[in-house]
Amino acid sequence: MTYSISAWGIVVESLFITDIIFSFRTAFIDKSGQVIADGRQICICYLKTWFTVDLITSLPFDLLTFTLDVKLVQMIKAVRLLRLLKLGQKMDRYTQYTSGVLILLMSVFLVVAHWMSCIWYVIGQMEMNWDVGWLRRLGNDINMPYHAVGAVNAPSGGPPIHSVYITSLYFTLTSLTRVGFGNVSPNTDAEKIFCICIMVLGALMYAVVFGSVTTILQGMYSHLSPRRTRTDDLPASLRQKLLEHIQITINNCLDIIEDQKKD
Template sequence: VQAEIVHVLQLGSDILPQYKQEAPKTPPHIILHYCAFKTTWDWVILILTFYTAIMVPYNVSFKTKQNNIAWLVLDSVVDVIFLVDIVLNFHTTFVGPGGEVISDPKLIRMNYLKTWFVIDLLSCLPYDIINAFENVDEGISSLFSSLKVVRLLRLGRVARKLDHYLEYGAAVLVLLVCVFGLVAHWLACIWYSIGDYEVIDEVTNTIKTDSWLYQLALSIGTPYRYNTTGSGQWEGGPSKDSLYISSLYFTMTSLTTIGFGNIAPTTDGEKIFSVAMMMVGCK
């Protein structure tokens, strides 16, 4: 029973071959990729990767400035854990092309450098800390915010590790629900970004009354208003919580081809994106 539990919890199919039941002899600083510590660590990285996949698109699209100390500390801890993961990967065995467990330190380093090292390194850079400084140029801040999307490439590693669970029907169902929710979340962030980009014409400093953001603001009683005495900019509008919930609601109804029509695309950009989203949903 214990062996079955270990087999189920093992992330990935790269486990110890059945014909080799004894653990191979490894140098003291080398970690076996199927040991209990590495299995637990892989689950921690898996959870943090999903956290990153949710928060990074949200922070980029909603342009959240990381001034909240609690969130900044949390994101910094995640960055440190990803950095530790890089160090561990330089000292973790892997399965060779012939099914053998490779424990030679030089081969381990070369294999990691040729595969996931660059992506892992880019994913653990402290973009949020850089953006937290008030004197950072807006263009540089936007660049670092966009670079955070590189962290989503870690999902490639997650997909490779989770293929081990495709033999379990319940696990496949849970994975499909998670993937659907994640795709809907990403599309919701893009949907809001399109509306936020189009709702105000920066050239003429006028608001587009046909934008879905403007229509939503009117329907929930939080209209946009022009500040003529102060900043001379458009203010007001729905809160970010309402905007995200409305965006997620729209993408969910579009992907499931329900489409109630209370939130609908009106501008050309919104219609083009909606067509693309419906094509994704019909698959």
């Protein structure tokens, strides 16, 4: 059997390698809060911290398909999840911006949906011996049924992989968002158990992610609220004088408190 390197794999590996190159030329902030732009210090710091992780995750795993089983290579690719540790360390940079938090929350939601859809596909393959499994039902519904071939009745045929993934992602998203149209449904025990887990996870994510999005959007558009403070109705010059008077009063009060403490 021959294997080909996917274009998507080439793009991902190219981006990872490019990231390594840029990391050798990217300034960093040391423990004292100073920005270090010296090339030698940048290289030393990067080699001591994230270089090993970045190098491992940038290896061309698709080339291993010529010598190893494809499923085994897909499991080895999971090592790329180590890059999430690097993202988590830099998370505080993006949480200061509202747009960054929104993008981050939606990205987390989509990544979890992708992972769940992959698990749903694996369960469908495991339940292939059952005629009521979701993969077989999908093949029958679109007139692309699976056929058993060989002595071990290995399945062949069926829908193309992109159609299977789209259906799996569609089912996962409808389950996580608690919509559930029912046109893709669990039938075997394993599929039902997974569905229970994904609905519990969906309820939690729906409350956290979309609740946070609602709070952020309310903060973004709070200035458009018809309710305004009284100071907003004052002229700019008068409002500035009022703020200065308040600041002077606060400073005087603090001075009085300090004098009383000394006495």
